[in-house]
Amino acid sequence: MTRPRSQVDAVCQNPKCRFYLKEDGKNIIKSGKYATGHQRYYCNHCDTYFMETKGTPLFRKHLSEPEIINICKHLVEKNGVRSIERLTGHHRDTIGVLLEDMAEHAQKMSTYLIKNLNLSQYECDEFWTFVKKKRKRLSEKARLSLKLVTPGSTQP
Template sequence: MARNKSEADPKDQFCSNPDCPDHGEKGAGNIVKYGHDKNGKQRFWCNTCESAFVETKNTVFYNRVLTEDQIIMICKLLVEKNGIRAIERIMEIHRDTVSSVVEDLARHAREVTDFLISNVGLTKVEVDEMWSFVKKNKRKLPEEARKQMDRATVGYT
């Protein structure tokens, strides 16, 4: 899943600096492209607070040695109920690295839950029902994803 550098659009970005007056505001006109980092990720510049950030800031992909494809595969293996040690063997990635990705995923899930309760106005019960729905439908992966899972787990199940 190599991303095209031209995909990153400044209008879709927001300043992640909590001290910036335009923090969290998409489409405020303050964000411009600012080159690429050493890994080829698009960098952006906030004209309001004059700070730079990379497109993956505040995501599970930020500041990782793993590729996006590897992190996505860890997610898919987790969905298939593989444990951390099994993922370590399948992907040949140290379990501490896998655990770090899982911790970040859990933190992001918590942030989504908190956002849904605080900003969207859902109750804890409604959010719980939403996560239950997501869990029940986790096996409805596209055919290509199922094939990737099959290839990744051959000889390890």
């Protein structure tokens, strides 16, 4: 059996898949297009088709996945935006936009953090509380999205 392998940017969008949003070890191929003209992808791990990953925090910005993971690790350790700027060399605006982006996709991002950074639910809650504190001017969308992942259990 031959498996056509072309370089694709997409990562699996199936939350039940072991390779959900994972770059390493993924096995994604392009598989035709949807009627809307969107590229269709197929994950060989979970046998699932999905649409291109527009709007996913990991791919909307000009940061690679290892860089995003690196920034997240610093955030988990409660480093401020300015110190992360110093540690990673990314401009604080880039980091700020990433925070906003992650907040807008908070539920998806939580799953990602738990799976790929091995965060516990508690650490995840702490992460969002920290993001909220660091990013004062969040968009309406981001604030609503954060409300869903930070229940009343995380009082300041």
